[in-house]
Amino acid sequence: MDEVITEQVEALRAFNRSYTRSIGLLEPYLDSTLSLTEVRVLYELAHRAQSAASEIARELGLDGGYLSRILKRFEARGWLERSSSALDGRQQLLRLTAAGQAEFAPLQQKSRDAARDLLAGLPTGSRAELVDAMAKMQHLMAPPGTSAAPRPRTAVLREPRPGDMGWVIQQHGEIYAREYGWDARFEALVADIAARFVRNFQPGWERCWIAELDGQRVGSVFIARKSATVAQLRMLILAPAARGMGLGARLTDECLAFARAKGYRKMVLWTNSCLTAARGIYAARGFVLRKTEPYEDFGQSLVGETWELRL
Template sequence: MLDRPHGHTAAVRRFNRFYTRAIGILGDTYLTPDFSLTAGRVLYELAHRDGATATALRQDLGIDAGYLSRILADFEKRGFLARTPSRSDRRASELALTEAGRAAFLGLDARSEAEIDGLIASLAPGDRDRLAGAMAEIETLLEPRPDAEPFTLRSHRPGDIGWVVERHGALYAQEYGWDERFEALVAEIAAGFIKTFDPARERCWIAERAGRRVGSVFLVRERDAVAKLRLLLVDPAARGLGLGQRLVAECIAFARQAGYGRLTLWTQRNLDAARHIYAKAGFRMVHSEPYQGIGRDLVSEIWDLDLRAESGSIGPCGSDGCSA
């Protein structure tokens, strides 16, 4: 019996075997008897590129030159492909789909979409999000893009508010020793947001990474000209990624767009990482006083940002932070 690979290599190979079977690419053709998997991918690239060349396709897709040449020749024979002299290199030809070629692509694309829809149809919406997040994480790990953020932001939906309350309660108890009264306070704030939510002037952002919630922030109306930043949270699993800075930046941009003149927030003096983010964003501490009521003696602070002044800059931060 042959020795089998172990550890990470075995896990990747096991996933490859599962996935190729799940999406049905082990046969000679994929989705249609008219195209191999590689030919279908070439057709996709031609439909989404302007001025494509055989050299660029071969390099980007990692296809053997002879195999690609046979695919392109077959496309020409079917009337799918037109060649014109390259505008930048007279030795090369630019490739473009004809009307027949575009029609063939649209049919293949529709079948592909229907196939994937059927594959995930039985999954609950939350599980579909987890699946998409896990796939995005695989892409990020195996082919990292320096300009890509390792998280996504979205608006709230059912289930998120309960997570915000639970995560605040658990995290602050673990890291700062705050008792259940803080969780109750967060619950009151979150419930009030939902009860009176005005989408034109208020917003909740939920951050996700690999399909898992890792952060939140709320922008709520305080008065007609004043908004309040609330419930900034960055999970330990997502710290050091600039998420706290991004969440605060989203609040500031939305507050300006909604027509507020001032943005305020309430925090505690011991939340150093969050205070650093606020200072970088242009907030200034305007009031402080002793605070009790969540299991510790604290010093609460009010920070303000004048939205009519020049935009504050959010620069690099040593770590992300949490704040109520």
């Protein structure tokens, strides 16, 4: 090994030591009794509607036997359930239970809070420089044959800014008209909900998140205070260009983490039976369908649904 390579090796090792210290990998991870690997497995399960163990092992680079032991521990704690694949009965598909989602939610929030605290200590320009440097590292260290892959897209959730409410209303009007044929009365309903949220906003108990992808608005979600113990999830929407990336689930998880941190005991929401993607997100997190009601509105015959989740 020549002198240049030796210096490079030492530089990489120094970076590893600094990085693991900065993000707390030398301490109990996220103040949890779970190992870092177990938290990573839990993350993969929480962000997939269902998955085969082989997919998770491949994604995380884990030995199959080691992963199997982790999954058995999760199953014993009631966090995991298995089902047979409709395409291949020999293949077992994995899915987190409501208890598993509840276990994961505070860990995810702690991870985001830790990352936010780390970035908050840097000047604005340095944050952007750090994110760019990390993207470059990820690109350079991609496995052989994938090094030319495009730069990973950057998705962030942020608080609303002036103009965001108008965008949320516009997106609801355009997307629901295009995809479901709903008329302008739905856009008027959303405008009324957004206006009431802003006028009556309770900052200690309510939140809105705007999702951005590469700096462009692509989604939103709101959590409103329905009572002292009940939170309501509202106006979850995702632009077509941002679907399939787990952003809808991420927005929902932010609401759940916030509600639990505030001490709400229940979260409720109203949706429609035709919104299958959103309903899948809610069901995967343990929401239970409590009421259905056929009705006529927005130029359509619809079935309204009330869902709730005990927190």
